[in-house]
Amino acid sequence: GAVVSQHPSWVICKSGTSVKIECRSLDFQATTMFWYRQFPKQSLMLMATSNEGSKATYEQGVEKDKFLINHASLTLSTLTVTSAHPEDSSFYICSARGGARETQYFGPGTRLLVL
Amino acid sequence: SQQGEEDPQALSIQEGENATMNCSYKTSINNLQWYRQNSGRGLVHLILIRSNEREKHSGRLRVTLDTSKKSSSLLITASRAADTASYFCATDGNTDKLIFGTGTRLQVFP
Numbered sequence: 543g544a545v546v547s548q549h550p551s552w553v554i555c556k557s558g559t560s561v562k563i564e565c566r567s568l569d570f571q572a573t574t575m576f577w578y579r580q581f582p583k584q585s586l587m588l589m590a591t592s593n594e595g596s597k598a599t600y601e602q603g604v605e606k607d608k609f610l611i612n613h614a615s616l617t618l619s620t621l622t623v624t625s626a627h628p629e630d631s632s633f634y635i636c637s638a639r640g641g642a643r644e645t646q647y648f649g650p651g652t653r654l655l656v657l
Numbered sequence: 658s659q660q661g662e663e664d665p666q667a668l669s670i671q672e673g674e675n676a677t678m679n680c681s682y683k684t685s686i687n688n689l690q691w692y693r694q695n696s697g698r699g700l701v702h703l704i705l706i707r708s709n710e711r712e713k714h715s716g717r718l719r720v721t722l723d724t725s726k727k728s729s730s731l732l733i734t735a736s737r738a739a740d741t742a743s744y745f746c747a748t749d750g751n752t753d754k755l756i757f758g759t760g761t762r763l764q765v766f767p
Binding site for chain 1: 756
């Protein structure tokens with residue numbers, strides 16, 4: 543199957559700082575990437591959908607100015623959590639889908655802890 | 658919320674037994690997918706079943722789909738300790754987005 547990587551795998555930061563998470567498709571071109579958030583023992587909740595070269599589409603309740611998404615190339619999307627607060631601590635997972643593929647391929651996730 | 662529901666929420670079985678997880682969803686779909694997640698890790702795609710399919714097999718996995726009842730089931734036969742994980746169904750809701758179910762945490766004891 544296709545491989546998607548995320549970096550970093552975990553990050554600890556102070557409240558008020560910004561954190562950038564990268565999502566890369568390693569062996570295919572991802573026309574669409576998705577960002578999810580998962581709290582402990584809960585399911586994945588879609589935050590936003592990003593298509594290469596266009597603005598991301600955010601789900602209801604997700605602040606676009608707080609969670610900045612950039613999909614600058616067919617293999618890279620970034621999520622920046624701006625002015626992070628402890629309640630932003632979570633597991634962030636990206637997925638990527640290429641062309642006519644029906645399947646989303648998921649990255650290994652990034653665990654964010656905001657102190 | 659359009660989120661689907663899975664039951665049971667948690668399932669504990671012995672190695673060698675079969676594990677059955679059920680998923681119900683709310684919208685019409687093009688396909689339904691099952692994913693596996695080991696604790697604190699990303700998701701691994703297991704199987705995709707299209708809306709015009711009723712059953713699909715992959716190794717020890719068997720998935721059924723009943724679109725009239727908006728439900729699906731995942732059967733893992735002859736379970737192994739390594740099957741211990743959380744299992745999620747996900748539907749596309751006739752869009753390009755996946756809507757995940759609440760998940761079933763499976764524990765397989767050796």
